[in-house]
Amino acid sequence: EDQVTQSPEALRLQEGESSSLNCSYTVSGLRGLFWYRQDPGKGPEFLFTLYSAGEEKEKERLKATLTKKESFLHITAPKPEDSATYLCAALASGTYKYIFGTGTRLKVLA
Amino acid sequence: SAVISQKPSRDICQRGTSLTIQCQVDSQVTMMFWYRQQPGQSLTLIATANQGSEATYESGFVIDKFPISRPNLTFSTLTVSNMSPEDSSIYLCSVGLSKGQEQYFGPGTRLTVT
Numbered sequence: 001e002d003q004v005t006q007s008p009e010a011l012r013l014q015e016g017e018s019s020s021l022n023c024s025y026t027v028s029g030l031r032g033l034f035w036y037r038q039d040p041g042k043g044p045e046f047l048f049t050l051y052s053a054g055e056e057k058e059k060e061r062l063k064a065t066l067t068k069k070e071s072f073l074h075i076t077a078p079k080p081e082d083s084a085t086y087l088c089a090a091l092a093s094g095t096y097k098y099i100f101g102t103g104t105r106l107k108v109l110a
Numbered sequence: 111s112a113v114i115s116q117k118p119s120r121d122i123c124q125r126g127t128s129l130t131i132q133c134q135v136d137s138q139v140t141m142m143f144w145y146r147q148q149p150g151q152s153l154t155l156i157a158t159a160n161q162g163s164e165a166t167y168e169s170g171f172v173i174d175k176f177p178i179s180r181p182n183l184t185f186s187t188l189t190v191s192n193m194s195p196e197d198s199s200i201y202l203c204s205v206g207l208s209k210g211q212e213q214y215f216g217p218g219t220r221l222t223v224t
Contacts, residue, residue, distance in 0.1 A: 034212055043202050043215035044153070046111070087152065096141060096206065097168075098213065102152040 002027045004090050006101035013078055013108050021073040021086055021104045029093030033071050035064050036087040038103070044087055047073075078108045112137055112205050114216035122222045123193055130189045131219045133203035138183035141206035143213065144176070148199045156201075159186040193223045 005024045013019055025033065032051055036044035048057040050066040057064045061082065063074045073086055085105045089098040113136040123129050133142065142159040157165040157178055165178035180186040190197055200220050204213040 032212075036215075041218070041220070043114075043204075043218045046212050046214060049212050096158070097155055098153075100152045100154075 002090070002092050002099050004088060004099045004101040006086075006088055006104050008104060009102070010105040011107070013075075013106070015079055015108055015110050016077045018074070018076045018078070020075070021106070023071040023073070023088035023101055024069060025071070025088075025090045025099075026069075027090045027092045027099065030090060031093050032091040033066055034089045034091070034098065035071070035073055036089070038085045038087055047086075075106070078106075080108045080110050082106065083108045112139060112207065112214045114203060114205060114214060116203060116216040116219050118219060119217065120220040120222075122224060125194050125223055127193055128189055128191045129193065129221060130187050131201055131203075131221075133186045133188070133216055135184045135205050139205040139207060140183075141208075141213075142180060142186045143204045143206070144178060144186070144188045145202040145204060145215075146199045147202060147218070153202065156188070159188075159203075190221065193221075195223045197221065198223045 003026045007022045035047040038044045048064040053068045055066050061076050065072045085103045087103045089100045115134045117132045144156040145153045147153050155168050156171045157167040159165050159178050159180040161180045177189045200218045202218045204215045206213045
């Protein structure tokens with residue numbers, strides 16, 4: 001069964017304290033791995049798409065990487081405005097349906 | 111990308127009533143989806159809204175409870191029928207500009223059923 005698992009469920013960081021969020025996936029023929037940011041009361045905001053192992057994408061303080069079993073979202077020197085829930089989703093071959101993980105709630109303290 | 115709006119943004123409804131949620135996109139899109147996000151949970155796909163044909167529902171969701179319309183390539187509605195408190199959730203529409211590509215989400219409709 002296709003599955004996506006995110007860890008940790010919640011993470012508290014001091015401002016400037018770098019860390020990584022994990023997204024493990026078991027998907028038949030990965031077509032894409034997607035990262036989203038969701039602020040309270042809002043819809044998910046698209047961040048990155050990764051298609052193949054070894055691929056990396058960067059945006060400001062965020063960098064997403066992909067291996068054959070998992071993806072990481074690295075946050076470098078985070079700021080309080082980076083506080084949000086980060087969701088990953090996988091897309092398997094032969095389908096257009098995302099499989100979402102349960103998310104990591106990130107809180108960055110000033 | 112695409113700009114997506116939803117109406118209403120939130121509502122409080124009594125059990126047994128129905129609510130229709132609208133989703134408007136600023137450009138023509140192939141794929142439109144409806145999701146539910148229960149408190150503290152991730153997103154669950156309800157159905158894919160197909161233009162010109164019946165929606166495709168996921169396991170556990172039925173047309174009588176969640177009728178969907180998609181009259182054109184920029185607009186869709188989701189109705190939550192005969193509501194109960196268990197239907198209290200955030201309902202999100204999303205669009206995919208082409209199969210296999212990233213989806214863009216609307217701001218969501220927060221529904222509370224009393």
